[in-house]
Amino acid sequence: MIDATFDYGPRGRVMVVGDPAELARETVDLALTTVISAQAERRWAYTALSGGSTPKAMGEVLARQPYRDLIAWHYLHVFWGDERWVPLASPESNAGEAKRIFLDYVPIPASQVHPYETEGVTPEQSADRYAEMVRSLVPSEGGVPRFDLIFLGMGDDGHTASLFPHTAAIHEEEYIVVAHEVPKLQTTRLTFTPPLLNAARLVVFLVGGAGKAQRLKEVLEGPEQPDELPSQIVRPVAGELIWIVDRAAAAALAVAADLPRG
Numbered sequence: 001m002i003d004a005t006f007d008y009g010p011r012g013r014v015m016v017v018g019d020p021a022e023l024a025r026e027t028v029d030l031a032l033t034t035v036i037s038a039q040a041e042r043r044w045a046y047t048a049l050s051g052g053s054t055p056k057a058m059g060e061v062l063a064r065q066p067y068r069d070l071i072a073w074h075y076l077h078v079f080w081g082d083e084r085w086v087p088l089a090s091p092e093s094n095a096g097e098a099k100r101i102f103l104d105y106v107p108i109p110a111s112q113v114h115p116y117e118t119e120g121v122t123p124e125q126s127a128d129r130y131a132e133m134v135r136s137l138v139p140s141e142g143g144v145p146r147f148d149l150i151f152l153g154m155g156d157d158g159h160t161a162s163l164f165p166h167t168a169a170i171h172e173e174e175y176i177v178v179a180h181e182v183p184k185l186q187t188t189r190l191t192f193t194p195p196l197l198n199a200a201r202l203v204v205f206l207v208g209g210a211g212k213a214q215r216l217k218e219v220l221e222g223p224e225q226p227d228e229l230p231s232q233i234v235r236p237v238a239g240e241l242i243w244i245v246d247r248a249a250a251a252a253l254a255v256a257a258d259l260p261r262g
């Protein structure tokens with residue numbers, strides 16, 4: 001159940017739900033609606049998942065009845081908006097975890113599930129090959145592949161996908177997928193860039209927990225500063241931006257002052 005909805009204009013529409021379980025359920029409902037209508041209109045649906053903990057809860061719900069049978073899995077492609085430079089078998093792998101938690105338990109053809117290559121190639125080769133695959137599979141509009149639905153999380157530092165504060169990828173305009181060193185994490189990440197994210201029909205941020213409240217307030221209600229808060233760079237050009245957040249994450253929002261606490 002949605003407690004409240006707040007319109008932040010170009011910064012998106014915020015839907016506040018009670019708790020993480022509600023967040024997962026609302027996310028599944030939105031995912032189903034979006035994928036089913038995309039398939040009704042264009043036969044195929046193209047989605048990209050984020051890493052982190054929030055999509056896992058959604059995946060667990062989606063893999064169970066009655067939800068499992070509501071999606072035409074044979075007409076769905078699943079990609080990832082970002083990936084860590086680890087083997088698929090690693091518990092750090094976004095694609096590996098999603099497969100182990102739910103994608104291996106639904107009837108989606110393996111050829112329609114697209115992990116990044118993270119072994120036997122360089123990060124740059126992996127990013128280029130992923131971009132090439134996205135371009136070959138996802139129909140483009142205006143020269144950029146247009147996803148029906150991209151899920152994103154927001155880190156407590158305001159990062160999203162693997163666009164971290166003060167990294168050049170935030171301002172990438174040519175490449176749709178890049179590999180880059182993230183100094184803060186001392187690791188390599190692969191990530192969609194703003195041109196690809198912002199070409200989507202619908203981008204959904206999933207944000208839960210009190211630890212995100214202050215940063216969410218800054219991202220939604222503070223000054224425009226995408227180098228500090230990369231989540232602010234996400235502005236679908238001709239699409240919709242929705243935030244599904246739980247009450248704990250919404251607690252610092254000015255508009256949420258009268259919401260019940262806890």
Ligand code: 6PG
Pocket residue numbers: 050051052053054055082083084094152153154155156159160161162206
């Ligand atoms: C990753 C994610 C990252 C994540 C945020 C939020 O690879 O870690 O793509 O951008 O979405 O860090 O993570 P939580 O949802 O677990 O808070």
